[in-house]
Amino acid sequence: MPRTRHLLTAGALTMGAALTLTGCFAGEGTSAQASSNRVSLAMLAAPMANLSPYSEDAFKLSRWSAAETLTVLDDNGEAQPLLATEWKKDGDLKWVLTLREGVKFHDGTPLTAESVVTSLNKALNASPKLRVLTGLEVKFEATGDREVTITTGTPDPLMMNRLTSPQLSILSAAAYLPDGTVTPVGTGTGPFKIVTTNGSSSAALDRFEDYWGEKAKLSGIDVSYVPDGAARAAALRTGTADIVEALPVSQVSLLPQDLVNEVPMPRTSTLYLNNEKGAFADPALRAAARAAIDRASIVQNVYEGRADESKGLLGPALKWAAEIRGDVDSIARPAAPAGQKITLATYTARPELPEAAVLLEQQLEAAGFVVEQDVREYANMEKDMMAGVFDMVLLSRATVQDTGDPATYLTSDYSCKGSFNISQVCDPEIDAVISAASASELGEKRREAIMAAEALILKKDAALPVLHERVLLGKAKTVSNLVLDPRERGLITAETTKE
Structure with a gap:
């Protein structure tokens, strides 16, 4: 270190x-x-x-x-009231929301159903398309002074969660300027x-x-x-x-410890393995890589103990995940790498990652792999990463995104049509369990379905989670x-x- x-x-x-x-x-x-x-x-x-x-x-x-949103997430990642005080489903495709009374924007204008619909429609038509609304067929209507109706083209169990995204903050009409830009200065609630x-x-x-x-x-x-x-x-x-956000791990030991606050965050540093071609198209070599990794060494020597060893893709920030996680042991038996050459890529924006890559290289080579590192700025590696140029990519990734729901992350990273499928994984069994999780209603059954998807991804060694990061805040x-x-x-x- x-x-x-x-x-x-x-x-x-x-x-x-x-x-x-x-x-x-x-x-x-x-x-x-x-x-x-x-x-x-x-x-x-x-x-x-x-x-x-x-x-x-x-x-x-x-x-x-x-700025505020219509709903806000609770600890379980489920929507709770904010600018909307209540909502109800009307069939499979419609949601009816009641707005809070007595709300004023910072410019003095009142919050109304019309102002909410204007704000949501501006977000819906934003270019480029907002992640939280991508692929969603939706219509927003003011159906009363304080009533907003949302209609979707297909059933969407995450609709109320989508409304928690800060990118769907409700702003006054003055926020939307003639040149197409949006300003929150003096226009929030x-x-x-x-x-x-x-x-x-x-x-x-x-x-x-x-x-x-x-x-x-x-x-x-x-x-x-x-x-x-x-x-x-x-x-x-x-x-x-x-108040200081994002304290670097390297600086924390130099500060009075009563000024440092930390909390697990839903962000996992993961080794994405190329499942499509090269060494890790072989499940036995993926299993060998899994067996080679010493997570505790990386947490202690690189993160100075201020991270959590991974037990799965979802970390301690999602408390329910550990409570219902089952067997995640690899299906395949590890094979001897026997000098198999592999490329390990990572990026410089997070200074701990290149240091972690050095230890990973040592661990993998001790197991019999021959490792070549490729460390770049993220912008210079993303195209190759998405094209499957590397055998392994060490990446820090948020596991709950705009909706606060990990099924979205599983879909983007591990399904055949995933938009961030670095592992190049396309497995009908994995697709089926991810689809089942995505279609489930929010609550216990959805959480169980999400953990079933996580378990299968891990059993097939499609990716190897290394550690879960923490928020380090100075106060x-x-x-x-x-x-x-x-x-x-x-x-x-x-x-x-x-x-």
């Missing part, structure tokens, strides 16, 4: 990072200098699309509590209102005094985007930032009541306080 490199990097950067950030947070908001009851937040990534909800920026809006943005540098939010629920206890949030992990850690250490002692959300949709809420 190259601990010395980590210490040298931190030592070299800490002083400069602290100096750089000293002026980043004070005075960003409209009332930052007038009130100390604001929190400063250092985030990993700057906005990709000017905070458009039709991009990954949508998750910033939800983490700031600036959350307890905090975006008042200023400064490109890839910063943003500021003030408490929304006309919020429909309990008013925020904080007076505002000052956000800075700090892509350098050592700089984010330095901001927490020096008190420049009250000053003065800050309370943050949401430690495994899905990274929530963070600061109306209940968050600062002493």
Whole structure:
């Protein structure tokens, strides 16, 4: 483990990072200098699309509590009320929702069925198509002052879950500009209102005094985007930032441990094996690779114990998965690799992955494989990865996506027509169990069907999960009541306080 490199990097950067950030947070908001009851937040990534909800920026809006959706996910990944207070099914294709009363947008206009339908239709017609609505035939209608009816072309058990996606945040009419862009600045419904943005540098939010629920206890949030992990850690250490997201594992040991918070996240680092061609078209060699991996060594030496060894594709962030997981032992017997050459690819955006790949190479070669690594920037490897150029790909992958339901991930990654089928797997038996899971109604039966699909994928060694990542969040002692959300949709809420 190259601990010395980590210490040298931190030592070299800490002083400069602290100096750089000293002026980043004070005075960003409209009332930052007038009130100390604001929190400063250092985030990993700057906005990709000017905070458009039709991009990954949508998750910033939800983490700031600036924009809200019709429904929200509970711990089991099932929809609960938010801007919609209740809903009922009308046959197999229709849902009727009742909207919350007394909700105002940040620009003062009221939430109505018409405004909700306008917002949903804008999202439906967005280009490129939003993942959460891809392949869905759907119609949104205002059927009363506070009633919205949703009709789908085919039965869709995930419809209410889809509405939890931050990309389907409900915004006022003013959000939709004549040039086709969408802005959440002053157009959301959350307890905090975006008042200023400064490109890839910063943003500021003030408490929304006309919020429909309990008013925020904080007076505002000052956000800075700090892509350098050592700089984010330095901001927490020096008190420049009250909250720091995505602390690098290499920095955590250098911080006071009472400032570090961690929670399992639904993200698994997995070795995707090429099931179609090359060495791993042979189930016995896939089994041999599985037997060679020492997960505990990778968790301890690369992640410094701040990750969880995988027992399956779905990790401890989904508590129900472990409770109903059955036998996942390989069907095939391992064969001797006997010098079989394989390529192991990974990417640089997540610094732990290349380090993990080094240990995996050593473990696989000890078992008899001959390994050639290919480490690139993600953008330079994605095309080859999807085309099946590599024998193995080590990838960090979210296992619950826009709907909060893992069946979507299983379909995209392990079905014949999957849109992210790196393993090039096309197995009628696997397709059948994934289809059964996808068609099941939400609840216990769907969870059991999902675990049956996971079990078959693992028994056939279509992919080898290595570890489950954790959310590593820095928080000053003065800050309370943050949401430690495994899905990274929530963070600061109306209940968050600062002493």
